[in-house]
Amino acid sequence: MKRLLALTAFLATPALAEGELKVYHWFEYIPDDLVQKFEAETGIKVTIDTYDSNEAMLAALKAGKLGQYDVAVPGDYMVKIMANEGILDSFTPEELPNFGNIEPQWLDVPFDPGRKHSIPYQWGSTAFSVNRDVYKGDISSLSIIFDPPEELRGRINVLDSQGEVLTLGSIYLGIPQCTQDRDQLKALNDMLLAAKPHWASFGSDIAKDVLVSGDAAAGMIYNGFSAKARAEGANVEYAFPKEGYVVWMDNVVxxxxxxxxxxxxKFMNFLLDPENAAAVTNYAAYSAGVKGVEPFLAPEISGSPENNPPEGQKGFFIEACDEATQRLYDAIWTNLKK
Known part of the structure; x- marks a missing residue:
């Protein structure tokens, strides 16, 4: 999907003078009016192309799209992979006047120590949601996805995202991420293949819509998508499973x-302004990594159950494996998607 966000008519001429910005972004992840605000303030024309997984974005850039875009919005582990592969440029804090607005816990992150290539965009979690009209039982375990009860079998959507599916599978089995142990890898592969017949679909961009329409009764999902599904009338409950869940941070690189x-x-600096960061949060229903957003947040967002995990529940970042280990996981994913 591609969309061109034009300037308002009275700023059409300055846009030509100020140039353009080409953004490679996730689907449904930035409000149009915020982009239009940036265009109006700067006279820069913004073009946005979208992708539906970190891996699809990386593959496209490596296949020839590098040099066509100015910024992208990868997840945490993908920032490290992209930096290691020489795909990212660097900047200094002095080049971003709003750099000091980054929350301290998101400044010296393991995937980009000191923030030389990236800034925080939004962060959240990935687990699953269940339609409570269909299933009223316990949803405290990842078994809902990987060994589902009869009521949900054949009615589950799974994200088309290698990182999240394999990481949640590893969390469910209690095995380390990036393991090289052949028995553990076989157990992961076998468990996923056994679960697959119970899944109705693979889809990231449809994860919310199939819950709203009723085409799926449960699904692996991003917490913000679950909040949106609930806001659109679906009787869904987002789970923070006892085994753990994925915590992620998307970043503008x-x-x-x-x-x-x-x-x-200029765009990155714009997104570090608290009011602008809050606008993304209010739209996407995740959380910002920027100080001072609270006064601008809608109450239904800051207080949503999807953004407030129960005490004691543990989230895990997806780890970036070394190249040899990653090939093993790639083989499992390829086998699963056949």
Whole structure:
């Protein structure tokens, strides 16, 4: 999907003078009016292309799209992979006047120590939601996805995302991420293949819609998508499973060979403004990594059950494996998607 967000008519001429910005972004993840605000403030014309998984984004950039875009929005583990592969440009804090607005816990992160390539965009969790009209039983375990009760079999959507599916599968089995143990890898592969017949679909961009429409009675989902499904009338409950769940942070990165580097930095700085960061949170129903957003947040977002896990529940970041280990996981994923 591709969309061109045009300037309002009275700023059409300045846009030509100020240039453009090319963004590679997740689907349904930034409000149009915020993009239009950036365009109005800067005179920069924004073009956004979208993708539906970290892996799809990386593959596209490596296949020839690098140099076509200025910024992208990868998840935490993917930032590290992209940096290791030389896909990212770097910047200094002085190039972003709002750099100091980054919350301290999101500043010196393991996937980008000191934030040399990226800034926080939004963070949240990935687990699953269940339609409570269909299933009223216990939903405290990842078994809902990987060994579902009879009421849910054949009515489950799973994210089309290798990182999240394999990580949640590993959490369910209690095995380390990036393991090289052949028995553990076989157990993961066998468990996923046994679960697959109970799944109706693989889809990230449809994860919310199939719950709202009733085409799925349960699904692996991002917490913000679950909140949106609930807001649209679906009687769904988001689970924080006892085994654990995925915690993630999406980040805006400066791409190598960005054709509009200065405009990219203006956009990144714009997104670090608390009011603008809150606008993304209010739209996407996740959480910002920026100080001072609270006064701008809608109460239904800051107080939503999807954004407030129960005490004692544990989240895990997806780990970036070394190249040899990653090939083993790639083989499991390829086998699962056959």
């Amino acid at each position: 400066l791409l190598k060979d960005a054709p509009n580097r200065e405009n990219a930095l």
